[in-house]
Every structure is written in C-alpha cells, then in structure tokens.
Amino acid sequence: MIEVRQISKSYNDVQALKDISFSVEKGELFGLIGPDGAGKTSLMRILMTLLLPGGGEAKMAGLDVVKDYRKIRRLVGYMPGRFSLYQDLTVEENLSFFATVFGTTIEENYDLIKDIYVQIEPFKNRLAGRLSGGMKQKLALSCALIHKPEILVLDEPTTGVDAVSRKEFWEMLKKLQQQGITILVSTPYMDEAGLCDRVALMQKGEILSIDSPEQIVSNYDRPLLAVRSDEMHRLIHDLRQWDQVETAYAFGQFVHVTPVDKQVKPETVTAYLEQLNHQNIQSSFIRAGIEDVFMALMTRESRSVQSQ
Amino acid sequence: MDRFLGFVKKEFFHIFRDRRTMIILFGIPIMQLMLFGTVITNEIKDARIAIYDQSKDEVTQEITAKLLSSGYFLLDRNLESAKDIEGIFKQGRVKEVLVFGRDFSRKLKREGKANVHIIADASDPNLGKMLASYTTGIINDYIFKQMGDLHLPMQIEPEVRMVYNEGLKSVYMFVPGIMAMILMLISAMMTSISITREKELGTMEILLVSPLRPAQIILGKVMPYLVLSIINALVILGIGHFIFGVPIKGSWVLLMGESILFIMMALSLGIMISSLAKTQMVAMFISLIALMLPTILLSGFIFSIENMPLPLQVVSHIIPPRWFIVILRNIMLKGVGLAYVWKETLILVFMSAVFVTVAVKKFKTRLE
Numbered sequence A: 001m002i003e004v005r006q007i008s009k010s011y012n013d014v015q016a017l018k019d020i021s022f023s024v025e026k027g028e029l030f031g032l033i034g035p036d037g038a039g040k041t042s043l044m045r046i047l048m049t050l051l052l053p054g055g056g057e058a059k060m061a062g063l064d065v066v067k068d069y070r071k072i073r074r075l076v077g078y079m080p081g082r083f084s085l086y087q088d089l090t091v092e093e094n095l096s097f098f099a100t101v102f103g104t105t106i107e108e109n110y111d112l113i114k115d116i117y118v119q120i121e122p123f124k125n126r127l128a129g130r131l132s133g134g135m136k137q138k139l140a141l142s143c144a145l146i147h148k149p150e151i152l153v154l155d156e157p158t159t160g161v162d163a164v165s166r167k168e169f170w171e172m173l174k175k176l177q178q179q180g181i182t183i184l185v186s187t188p189y190m191d192e193a194g195l196c197d198r199v200a201l202m203q204k205g206e207i208l209s210i211d212s213p214e215q216i217v218s219n220y221d222r223p224l225l226a227v228r229s230d231e232m233h234r235l236i237h238d239l240r241q242w243d244q245v246e247t248a249y250a251f252g253q254f255v256h257v258t259p260v261d262k263q264v265k266p267e268t269v270t271a272y273l274e275q276l277n278h279q280n281i282q283s284s285f286i287r288a289g290i291e292d293v294f295m296a297l298m299t300r301e302s303r304s305v306q307s308q
Numbered sequence B: 001m002d003r004f005l006g007f008v009k010k011e012f013f014h015i016f017r018d019r020r021t022m023i024i025l026f027g028i029p030i031m032q033l034m035l036f037g038t039v040i041t042n043e044i045k046d047a048r049i050a051i052y053d054q055s056k057d058e059v060t061q062e063i064t065a066k067l068l069s070s071g072y073f074l075l076d077r078n079l080e081s082a083k084d085i086e087g088i089f090k091q092g093r094v095k096e097v098l099v100f101g102r103d104f105s106r107k108l109k110r111e112g113k114a115n116v117h118i119i120a121d122a123s124d125p126n127l128g129k130m131l132a133s134y135t136t137g138i139i140n141d142y143i144f145k146q147m148g149d150l151h152l153p154m155q156i157e158p159e160v161r162m163v164y165n166e167g168l169k170s171v172y173m174f175v176p177g178i179m180a181m182i183l184m185l186i187s188a189m190m191t192s193i194s195i196t197r198e199k200e201l202g203t204m205e206i207l208l209v210s211p212l213r214p215a216q217i218i219l220g221k222v223m224p225y226l227v228l229s230i231i232n233a234l235v236i237l238g239i240g241h242f243i244f245g246v247p248i249k250g251s252w253v254l255l256m257g258e259s260i261l262f263i264m265m266a267l268s269l270g271i272m273i274s275s276l277a278k279t280q281m282v283a284m285f286i287s288l289i290a291l292m293l294p295t296i297l298l299s300g301f302i303f304s305i306e307n308m309p310l311p312l313q314v315v316s317h318i319i320p321p322r323w324f325i326v327i328l329r330n331i332m333l334k335g336v337g338l339a340y341v342w343k344e345t346l347i348l349v350f351m352s353a354v355f356v357t358v359a360v361k362k363f364k365t366r367l368e
Helices: A040-047 A069-075 A091-101 A110-123 A133-145 A163-178 A190-195 A213-218 A232-241 A266-275 A290-307 B002-017 B019-039 B058-069 B084-091 B104-111 B125-150 B171-201 B203-209 B214-243 B252-276 B280-298 B310-316 B320-334 B338-362
Strands: A002-011 A014-024 A029-033 A055-060 A076-079 A151-154 A182-187 A198-203 A206-211 A225-228 A245-251 A254-259 A282-285 B047-053 B073-078 B096-100 B116-120
Touching: A002 A040, A014 A040, A014 A055, A014 A206, A029 A040, A029 A163, A029 A190, A040 A055, A040 A182, A069 A076, A076 A133, A076 B203, A091 A110, A091 A133, A091 B002, A110 A133, A110 A163, A133 A151, A133 A163, A163 A182, A163 A190, A190 A290, A198 A213, A198 A290, A206 A213, A206 A290, A213 A290, A225 A232, A225 A266, A232 A245, A232 A254, A245 A290, A254 A290, A266 A282, B002 B019, B002 B214, B019 B171, B019 B214, B047 B058, B047 B084, B047 B125, B058 B073, B058 B096, B058 B104, B058 B125, B084 B096, B096 B125, B116 B125, B171 B203, B171 B214, B171 B252, B171 B280, B171 B320, B214 B252, B214 B338, B252 B280, B252 B320, B252 B338, B280 B310, B320 B338
Parallel strands: A029 A182, A029 A198, A076 A151, A151 A182, B047 B073, B047 B096
Antiparallel strands: A002 A014, A002 A055, A198 A206, A225 A254, A225 A282, A245 A254, B096 B116
16 A cells, blocks of 8 residues: 655755565554654655655555645545644534535544544634643544545554653554554654554565564563662663673663673572662573563664664 | 635635634724825924024014914924024034024115025934925015015016815825735735645645645635625725725726725735745745835835836836836826726736646646
8 A cells, every 4th residue: 555665865964764665455554663763754644645755656545646646645644743723623623624624524534533523613713822732633533534544644643642641642542543544653762663554664664574473572582680779870870881782771660671692581680680789680681572572682783873 | 616615705704704804804994094195104293393583673573473373384493593493403402503694674675685594304314305395485575475476577476286186285296106005915925825824734635635726726725805805995995085084086987996996906916926836934934025015115106216226217117016006196186087097907917827828837736
C-alpha cells in the first residue's frame, strides 16, 4: 500500500533522510519509531505530498507522490504533529467543515468515526481550542477519518497526551485497522512500538531496523541485567564508571545494564556494588524490551559513526 | 461548489468570532472617518487673535468688527504697546496679532493709504499663511466695499471662485483619501493576515492535503473580505455624504463599480503579500509599512503630488490609491463619467492583474 524506495531529503546542509526504503502492506499498522529529529515528520510529509523528496520515489496506493499528488490527497487521511484544527470553531463545525471540504457529510461516514466521535459528541458545541489534549486528538482523528481514507497517516498523535488517552487512542487505531485501513503512525514513545504490526526504528534520517516488535526483540542476543539500589543517581554513575559495563540506562525503578562480557553474572554486579556501599541491591537477568533494543541499536550506530 | 461555500462559511466564523478582527473591520473605519472629518482640518475656525489698535477710530473699529464676526477669528485681548506682541506669541494661545497704524482713517482718506501690520505665528507654517490670507481677504473686502464709490483711476479686481469645493472644506478631500486607506487596510492587510494565520497554525497543511484547489482556498479566503469591504465602502460614502455633506455628483453605480475594482486590487495585493510572508507578524508589517505609509503620504491624500520632489512624484505612480483617489474625487466632486477616468481605471485593472498573477504563481501547493 505504501512503497518507499531510496527516499532522501536535505534542508540546506542538513540531510534529514538518507536513502530510506520500506513498504507497508494493505491493512497493516506500521510504526515509525525514533527520537525527535529522526526524520519521521519529513518522511510523512513527503508521503502526504506536502514535501518533494530530494531523491528516490514513493508510492501511496500505487500512486506516485510527486506526479499523482492530487489523487493521493483524496484517499489519504492525515493528522499532522501539531494540533491543526480551527480553535475558534466548535467541535461540530470543525468536523462538518472537513466533511464538506472532502465532498461528504458527517452522516454519510458516521459509522467509521462513531466509536471515536461519541466520546467527544457531548462537547460538540465547545470551541476546539477549549478541549483537553486527549479530546483534541480524538477530534483531529475524526476529522482525518471523515472522508473514509484508505491510508491514514498520523504524525506523533499521542505526544502531549495523558497515559489513559494514549491507551484509548491506540485501541481506536486497532479498531480502524480491523476495518481495513492501512495506518502509518510515528511516535517517540517506544512502549507504543509493541502495539504496531511492524516498526521501523529511525535515527538521524536512517532506518536502523525494520521488523515486527517481537522479531526485533528476539533478534537481540545480548544479555541484559536489571539492577537497583536505594541510591538511583549514584547507582547509574557507578555502573557507568565500571569497565565491565557497556551501557547503563535508567528504566523506571531499575537500571538496565548491558555488560561487556557475555558471561557476567548478576552476583558479580551485586558484589561490585556492595563494595561501593549500595544498600538493598537487586540484580537479575531480564528479557530485553523494544526500548532496550532501540537504545542498543542507537548506541552502536553512533559508535560506528564516530569510528569512521 | 459546496466545498467552496463551506470554506466561505468557515471564514465568516473566523471573522465574526474574533473581536480584534471585528474592530479593525468596522470600528477603525468609522473612527478614522470621524477623526479626519472633524479634528484634523485645514480650515480656520475661532483662531485667537490680539489687536494693537493705535488709532481706535471708526474705520479700525469697523474692520475689527468685521474680522470678529467672520467666524474665523476670536479676540483674545487688545494690546496697549508694541512690546506686548512678542510676549503674547510666546504664551502660544494667540496665533495672530493685528497692528493698526496711527491716524488710520485720516491717512486713508487723505493719502488713500494706511498701514496695518499682520503678524502671524508661523511655527505652524500652513496655519500662519492661512490666517494671514484670510485676514488680508477680509480687510480688502472691507476697503473695496467702502471705497467702491471712489473710482480709482485704474483697478483690477480679481474674482476668485473655488470650483468643486466652494467652501474649501477639507472633508471633501479626506473622504476619498480615507476610503482608499481603509479599503486598502481591510482588504490587503486582513486577507494577508488570515492566509498567513493558517500557515502559522498549521491548518494550511491540512487544507493543502484536502481536495480543495489553491484557487478555491484563495477565493474562499477573499470572498468574505470582498463582501465586508463593499459594505465598508458604502458606510464610508454614506457617512461622508449624509453626515459631512460631501457631494456625490456622479453616478453611485460607477462609484461603487470603481470601489469594487479597487477592493479587488487590494485583495490581490493581500494574497500576494500572504504568499511572500510566512507569519502573521511579517504580513502585518509588510501591509502597514509598505502599504499604509505610502497610501497616506504619497497618494495625494494629504500632500498634493504636484508639490512633491520629482523622485517621489515618480514613485507615487505605483501607489494604487493615488489613482483611486483621483477617480473618487472626479466622480464625487466633479460628477464626471467613465469617459474621464478610464485611464486611472485601466491602471487599477492592470495592477490587479499583475498582483493576481504573482500571487497565483507564488502560491505553493506544497509546504516549501
């Protein structure tokens, strides 16, 4: 449904996208995961025909993003990263405006947006600018869906939204996927990666890895330790100082540690920390999550750049 | 068509819900008209004068009475010595001092010649000049009437008639100027701001990916302002005509037709600005500095073009309101038809065409 072949894009001297290639199947929920500045927005804008690619070609539903941009615009729904509805129009006015613009009516496609719209319908006479973050996203999604798009492109839809609304939002995306809509979504939150069918991990304009979240995790062959003590801050510092540790990142209450030597045991870590007077030390092997993998890939990438 | 109407409806919502926009659209025009029409004026009314009358005979008394009854002058005080003149000017209230020489009426009768000094405060040069000429006019008038039967050996009496504005009322001049200025402000500035606002808020991104065509977006943006500007033009003409008594001798239809043409020109200018500016701030600055100042200074609205230095006269040709003001004055005050203003009309048509072309060429169907 989406075909991207060696797309590149530069802004002045900065190369935002470097020969990106991937494809998304029909009905797939595909995630672009990466930190700010990874090039996710540029890529989406190129696919949405809002930017011209610097090189390469891309197709949406078989249509070229440069030549057939007008046709693409009719069959794609888009939700930009910034809240881009009219703040001085009410919820209902916004929705009916976008319906009119796409030559349809709210009634005609009500089925598709019903699940989402019922949640904001009680506020339909409220100005969009006065909605909460979560409700704004629901309205924006309703507006992006009002013309029954075949492909839905969402640029960081859950940024700045509370945890409950984020969860609800992903449930909605799953439902839309079941109705046969192909969804391309970007997010900086790695915990959301697990909710996609396949993800592309992006950094600095490059794709580090494309696979299903499960595969990405199971392909990871390094051991990983979860460590904690009473003094979190000193713990990270001490671990990073230790020559047995390759990386140490804070994950909630624990520090995830990748040891240099694959044979390192949790007890060794505990013993080392006891020497340094840490209290209540816990140390055990854990299965790597997608975040750990991404962190590892990112570190490896930046090391190889440095060694060049 | 539904798409387009939906878009226009949305624009009207934006306009009617934003108090600032409403004030700029309807408050400012009326306020400016009232200000220019009443406060800022080139006419003289109740100017304070002092008189140092060294003769105090019947002729000087009569001249004084005639001056004071004209409505232009108000007697502040009578001076007793020439030394007081400087002091009274320094106080600032008195703008003119009249000094009648000694034995005024006797000299006048015997020698046919008498002296009166008119000393005007020229720290405001225009005012000083005007005061002096009004005073001279009244004194001359008196002398002619009194001495009419004397039959001087030779006499040329110029009879001046100010056609098209007999009373030299400045409001006749200001109404066309303000109309040009306000239509320019509303049409060009407001459209450019409303288009750049969509860019700034990110909604342009969504409009671009919709099936709306650029022409539909632009026309949809412009349409509400066209309607509102036409209403404004009618209001300004109405106030000018019915409250300030500015005559409209020519046809209303032609007048409105020309106004609509000017509005369209300003709207296309606004679209052009919006395609060059990225933010509302920039759009506003361009509109204010590049449009308002030349409109006020170089259009002949306040300062007459004939008296400008040559380079500025040349520049004034590219200032659209210059042509519109000529059209308005001709139709309103002289009552001429299209046959007399076709050249200016054609210039405005040409300018609109240029702006529209640039705007459409510059409008981006993508973000860059």
